Amino acid sequence: MNTIGKITRWQAALCALICVSFAFQATAQTLPVLPDPAATIPADLGLMRGFPPPPDKTVRFDNGSLFKFPATRWSFSHWRELIPSAVVWRGSGPVSELPRAARDLDGLMFLTMTGEKMTWKDAVAKTYADGILVLHKGRVVYEKYIGEGALERPHIAMSVTKSFVGTLAAMLAAQGKLDPLAPVTKYVPELKDSAYSDASVRQVMDMTIGVRYSEDYLDPKAEIWAYIVAGGGLPPGPDYQGPRTLYDFLLPLKKEGEHGQQFGYKTVNAEVLAWVVKRASGQSLASLLSNAIWQKLGAENDAYFAVDRVGSESGGGGLNTTLRDLARFGEMMRNKGRFNGKQIIPNTVVAEIERGGDKALFAAVGYKTLPGWSYKDMWWISHNAHGAYMARGIYGQSIYIDPKAEMVIVRYASHPIAPNVANDPITLPAYAAVAEELMK
Amino acid sequence: MNTIGKITRWQAALCALICVSFAFQATAQTLPVLPDPAATIPADLGLMRGFPPPPDKTVRFDNGSLFKFPATRWSFSHWRELIPSAVVWRGSGPVSELPRAARDLDGLMFLTMTGEKMTWKDAVAKTYADGILVLHKGRVVYEKYIGEGALERPHIAMSVTKSFVGTLAAMLAAQGKLDPLAPVTKYVPELKDSAYSDASVRQVMDMTIGVRYSEDYLDPKAEIWAYIVAGGGLPPGPDYQGPRTLYDFLLPLKKEGEHGQQFGYKTVNAEVLAWVVKRASGQSLASLLSNAIWQKLGAENDAYFAVDRVGSESGGGGLNTTLRDLARFGEMMRNKGRFNGKQIIPNTVVAEIERGGDKALFAAVGYKTLPGWSYKDMWWISHNAHGAYMARGIYGQSIYIDPKAEMVIVRYASHPIAPNVANDPITLPAYAAVAEELMK
Numbered sequence: 001m002n003t004i005g006k007i008t009r010w011q012a013a014l015c016a017l018i019c020v021s022f023a024f025q026a027t028a029q030t031l032p033v034l035p036d037p038a039a040t041i042p043a044d045l046g047l048m049r050g051f052p053p054p055p056d057k058t059v060r061f062d063n064g065s066l067f068k069f070p071a072t073r074w075s076f077s078h079w080r081e082l083i084p085s086a087v088v089w090r091g092s093g094p095v096s097e098l099p100r101a102a103r104d105l106d107g108l109m110f111l112t113m114t115g116e117k118m119t120w121k122d123a124v125a126k127t128y129a130d131g132i133l134v135l136h137k138g139r140v141v142y143e144k145y146i147g148e149g150a151l152e153r154p155h156i157a158m159s160v161t162k163s164f165v166g167t168l169a170a171m172l173a174a175q176g177k178l179d180p181l182a183p184v185t186k187y188v189p190e191l192k193d194s195a196y197s198d199a200s201v202r203q204v205m206d207m208t209i210g211v212r213y214s215e216d217y218l219d220p221k222a223e224i225w226a227y228i229v230a231g232g233g234l235p236p237g238p239d240y241q242g243p244r245t246l247y248d249f250l251l252p253l254k255k256e257g258e259h260g261q262q263f264g265y266k267t268v269n270a271e272v273l274a275w276v277v278k279r280a281s282g283q284s285l286a287s288l289l290s291n292a293i294w295q296k297l298g299a300e301n302d303a304y305f306a307v308d309r310v311g312s313e314s315g316g317g318g319l320n321t322t323l324r325d326l327a328r329f330g331e332m333m334r335n336k337g338r339f340n341g342k343q344i345i346p347n348t349v350v351a352e353i354e355r356g357g358d359k360a361l362f363a364a365v366g367y368k369t370l371p372g373w374s375y376k377d378m379w380w381i382s383h384n385a386h387g388a389y390m391a392r393g394i395y396g397q398s399i400y401i402d403p404k405a406e407m408v409i410v411r412y413a414s415h416p417i418a419p420n421v422a423n424d425p426i427t428l429p430a431y432a433a434v435a436e437e438l439m440k
Numbered sequence: 441m442n443t444i445g446k447i448t449r450w451q452a453a454l455c456a457l458i459c460v461s462f463a464f465q466a467t468a469q470t471l472p473v474l475p476d477p478a479a480t481i482p483a484d485l486g487l488m489r490g491f492p493p494p495p496d497k498t499v500r501f502d503n504g505s506l507f508k509f510p511a512t513r514w515s516f517s518h519w520r521e522l523i524p525s526a527v528v529w530r531g532s533g534p535v536s537e538l539p540r541a542a543r544d545l546d547g548l549m550f551l552t553m554t555g556e557k558m559t560w561k562d563a564v565a566k567t568y569a570d571g572i573l574v575l576h577k578g579r580v581v582y583e584k585y586i587g588e589g590a591l592e593r594p595h596i597a598m599s600v601t602k603s604f605v606g607t608l609a610a611m612l613a614a615q616g617k618l619d620p621l622a623p624v625t626k627y628v629p630e631l632k633d634s635a636y637s638d639a640s641v642r643q644v645m646d647m648t649i650g651v652r653y654s655e656d657y658l659d660p661k662a663e664i665w666a667y668i669v670a671g672g673g674l675p676p677g678p679d680y681q682g683p684r685t686l687y688d689f690l691l692p693l694k695k696e697g698e699h700g701q702q703f704g705y706k707t708v709n710a711e712v713l714a715w716v717v718k719r720a721s722g723q724s725l726a727s728l729l730s731n732a733i734w735q736k737l738g739a740e741n742d743a744y745f746a747v748d749r750v751g752s753e754s755g756g757g758g759l760n761t762t763l764r765d766l767a768r769f770g771e772m773m774r775n776k777g778r779f780n781g782k783q784i785i786p787n788t789v790v791a792e793i794e795r796g797g798d799k800a801l802f803a804a805v806g807y808k809t810l811p812g813w814s815y816k817d818m819w820w821i822s823h824n825a826h827g828a829y830m831a832r833g834i835y836g837q838s839i840y841i842d843p844k845a846e847m848v849i850v851r852y853a854s855h856p857i858a859p860n861v862a863n864d865p866i867t868l869p870a871y872a873a874v875a876e877e878l879m880k
Contacts, residue, residue, distance in 0.1 A: 048751065051718040052687045058750050061524070062684075081751040084501070086521050089592050092535065092740060152529050244502075247492045278491040300532060302742055310498050311488065311521040 034416055035070075037128045041147045042074040064234050069416040072395065076414045077130055077148035079156045079320050080304055083232060086286040086313055088294050088303035088321075096298025096340040098324060101139035103438070110433035113369065113425035123430040127396060127423040128415040130155055131323040135331055135408040136438045145323075147414075154303060154320035155412035158393025161305075161319035162270040164329075166378025167345065168288055169205055169277050170353070174346040178280040180205060184272060187279040190247075191272070195255040201276055203259045205377050206357050207269045210257030215266050217394060217418035224267060227316070231271075232308040246271055246308045263361040263375055267316035270378060274315025285313040297332060298340040299325040317393065323410055330391075330399045330408035349377075353389060354403065356381030369424035386435060394418040398427070405435035474856055475510075477568045481587045482514040504674050509856040512835065516854045517570055517588035519596045519760050520744055523672060526726040526753055528734050528743035528761075536738025536780040538764060541579035543878070550873035553809065553865035563870040567836060567863045568855040570595055571763040575771055575848040576878045585763075587854075594743060594760035595852035598833025601745075601759035602710040604769075606818025607785065608728055609645055609717050610793070614786040618720040620645060624712060627719040630687075631712070635695040641716055643699045645817050646797050647709045650697030655706050657834060657858035664707060667756070671711075672748040686711055686748045703801040703815055707756035710818060714755025725753040737772060738780040739765040757833065763850055770839045770848035789817075793829060794843065796821030809864035826875060834858040838867070845875035 042048060046057045047070070059071040061082045066075040075082060106121035124132055130149030134142040145151060157164075172178035178187075180202040185192050187201070195211035196204070203209055214222035228234045230242060230249035243249040250271055274285055281288050286305050294303060303321040305313035321329075332339035336347040357376035367373065374381045382388040386404035391397075396413025398420075409431050415423055482488065486497045487510070499511040501522045506515040515522060546561035564572055570589035574582040585591060597604075612618035618627075620642040625632050627641070635651035636644070643649055654662035668674045670682060670689035683689040690711060714725055721728050726745050734743060743761040745753035761769075772779035776787040797816035807813065814821045822828040826844035831837075836853030838860075849871050855863055 051715060051724070052685065052750055052752060060749060062749055078751070080520070081524050081526050081747055084521050084523055085525070089741075092592070094534075095532065152532070245492065275491060284491070301529075307521055309500060309502055310492055311518070312492060 034126075034422075037125055037146075040070040040073050040128075042070075043147070045070060045073075047071065047074045048078075062235055067228075067234060069414070072414040073128070073130070074148050076156045076395070076412070077150070077153050079306055080154075083306045084311070085304040085320070086284065086307050086311065087290075088286050088305065088319075089290045090299040090302050090325075091290070091295030093295065093298060095300045096328060098135075098327065099139045101136070101141055103134075103136075103141040105134070105142050105434060105437065108433055108437055110429050112429055118426065118430070120430060120434065123426050127411075127426050128413045129396070130412045130414055132409070132411040133323050133327050134434060134438075135327055135334075137406045138331055138335075140327075141438065142434075143323075149323070149412060151322060151324060152301060154301065154322050156306070156317075156393075156397070157319040157321060157326070157391075157412070158317045158395060158397045159267065159270070160326070160391040160393040160397045160399060161315060161317050162267070162378040163391030163399065164289060164293075164319055165270055165274050165277060165285070165315040166205055167333075167349065167353075168281075168285075168292065169201070169273055170349040170377045171292060171345045172277060172280050174349050178276065184276060187276040188272070190251060194251055195253045196250075196272055197255075199259045201273070204269050204273050204276070206263070207265055207375055207378070208260045208263055208358075208361060209266065209269050210255055210259050210261065211264075211266060211268060212254045212256035213266050213268050215264075227267060227271075230308070231306075231314050231316075231318075233306065233314070233318075244308075245310050246312050246314060247275070247310075250275070261361075263358070263365055265365070265375070270316040271314070273378070274313065277315070285315055289319075293329070293332075293344055294325075296340060296342050296344045297325065297328045299328060301325060323412055326399060326410040326412075327408060330401055330410055333399075334401050334403060334406070334408050353377050353379045353381070354387055356383055356389070359383065367421070369421050369428065384432075386432075388431075388435075392420055394420065396420065396423050396427075400431045402431070402435045405439050407435050407438055409434065474566075474862075477565055477586075480510040480513050480568075482510075483587070485510060485513075487511065487514045488518075502675055507668075507674060509854070512854040512856075513568070513570070514588050516596045516835065516852070517590070517593050519746055520594075523746045524751070525744040525760070526724065526747050526751065527730075528726050528745065528759075529730045530739040530742050530765075531730070531735030533735065533738060535740045536768060538575075538767065539579045541576070541581055543574075543576075543581040545574070545582050545874060545877065548873055548877055550869050552869055558866065558870070560870060560874065563866050567851075567866050568853045569836070570852045570854055572849065572851040573763050573767050574874060574878075575767055575774075575850075577846045578771055578775075580767075581878065582874075583763075589763070589852060591762060591764060592741060594741065594762050596746070596757075596833075596837070597759040597761060597766070597831075597852070598757045598835060598837045599707065599710070600766070600831040600833040600837045600839060601755060601757050602707070602818040603831030603839070604729060604733075604759055605710055605714050605717060605725070605755040606645055607773075607789065607793075608721075608725075608732065609641070609713055610789040610817045611732060611785045612717060612720050614789050618716065624716060627716040628712070630691060634691055635693045636690075636712055637695075639699045641713070644709050644713050644716070646703070647705055647815055647818070648700045648703055648798075648801060649706065649709050650695055650699050650701065651704075651706060651708060652694045652696035653706050653708050655704075667707060667711075670748070671746075671754050671756075671758075673746065673754070673758075684748075685750050686752050686754060687715070687750075690715070701801075703798070703805055705805070705815070710756040711754070713818070714753065717755070725755055729759075733769065733772075733784055734765075736780060736782050736784045737765065737768045739768060741765060763852055766839060766850040766852075767848060770841055770850055773839075774841050774843060774846070774848050793817050793819045793821070794827060796823055796829070799823065807861070809861050809868060824872075826872075828871075828875075832860055834860065836860065836863050836867070840871045842871070842875045845879050847875050847878055849874065 108120040306318035337345040357374035391399040396415040400409040548560040746758035777785040797814035831839040836855040840849040
């Protein structure tokens, strides 16, 4: 169980997990049975240790192990060592302060969605966190790194990336540089024969696009995996004839259903929005994020985007940041766009996100763990009593912003199961419990 | 002449340049005729502009254009966007000051090695500099960026990397962690059946290794190109069956001649030394450089190493730094290992390098532009009246340290011709002239 060489055994285990997970999604009655996270720490497994590491403990791009658990416990903290990347420069200014006010949360008890009593300490440990940080009123009350997680080491944010792209798009709109009501083809005429031929930018921002494309991570034939291959995130097979860039992947996408009629979470929409943002701003995603946000935040470290074979950043899932810098970004959102003594993005952008999207369209999809939520500008809005909203990425990546509790929780993880339905039953109640505790 | 799409025309031109260069090496009488550097600026050529850039203006790893002039004028400043990389973290401390004392050097006149009168301004322009910075007594007297060169953007250092590896090895030796007199196989037993089976670490550090391996960049069949393919710097062909990691490239190398009997500049020696350094320190090159030097320098930006397909840094040519941070490293050397208020490496390490290596062994190779020089700890020692010494990388990368003039010049470039014999006739006299000027 402790080497990638035994990946077939892991794959079998993973397959079992997936079946459990499917059952779990169907019933929401029981938590899936998963391997003990403490037994999957890369240093203990010998993953990527030694010069060179033993072949059966080497994580590679070539064989796709970068996406296979438990290799992901290493790769998610070392993405640039496997994939080309573009820097999001932190600038040359001072690092902004993140004052500390540590709280002992370990014993805090809460009920999981399945009715299990659990402590915060166990919630952190059982959800394969690589790092988790809680801010209350802008102060670090809890910060923990596990396994390869480290304060200086960027971690892949997966689809948390989309919330950055949505925020940049909303910012450009507020600045008059991007018209959300305009057709996508105003910015990207190349998409005139695609599913996006008659879509508006707003529909893309809110993912109400009718496009034939499956985001089902548990189906190896789903288009999401082809998208990852096209974008350079997984190796193409020897006879691969498909698209070799993110741009080329988007062009042939076909329409399925009508735009504006339903919510459908599909990564290609974020990729289209990234293309629109680049065209509207005249900047690469990496440059725009650096200039508009990262430098102003006083980020502690450079961030980076994974790029495809022509150097184009993945706006759907390619961002990598340190946990503390992700916390700075979350805290800026909580403060209506202000941080580090500056109004970094317009407060109207944050207000729009906080108001959220169409709950009825969202409800129709039937996310078991997100009842009453909506989706807006590539953020997930809870509409709970605290007005909490999230950026969410597969395998457990998240920013959780609770305006009422004046709390931000950021978490990077390498959960064995991609869909967040696998950790929401623990993490969402845990976050709510921490919020209540901090408000006491 | 202005697109990579017309690469065949460039290749023809390059071939012509190479012939001229060969003739030049043979005679040292005339400078090769080269394209006007000002006509090869990526922004003007449209290289990598647009989302996406036009196919004929896209620099890619897949087609090897990252190594083809004029694409190199872009790629050398964007290496990580084409190749996976490992960060050399700058740490979280403040940036060390580089005080400024600008001097107008533009009109400074000197004689090239071929007897041509030239100004400093022309010397900078004609040698395809992407950036050049002159420190005098620790102050920046001249700093210029051209084309893709930018103060925040790391540039590939090519074989300047070797001088970092040599310095780290010498540092470990001074700390008692590495025995230069020990056989290489003490640290890397895997090399017991290779050319290195009976070599000492010291022989590797000074490149007096008898190994069948050609460093002739002008010969497409030379092993240096196979080394680059194995290390992930160029794409393998479809039927490629050769080594796919730097480690695997080194194992089958065969002996040719005796060790310690001649100097032979061969990148594989730096790669072997990198392996020894990793084993002796227990750290990756990136971690060791960060911990031992980069963080202590107060570097302005993270540096990074290009890595091979198993995440191993290229110690032969993979380092990328900003020009200012390269200047900090050079200034630390000039100050006998002190910088930023700290003794960063032992002064005995610098003294050993300054003393230099065996001039007779070096002379036997017949470098036209480096008469009387030697090689020590992977540095090039001039033995001139100023005691100048250099780190040198193909296509014009260099650190030039002139102890007597209290001067350090660092330069990143994307010269069309790999061997430095193509720019030495201009740059070496230019550096000497600046030294004289600053000493007035």
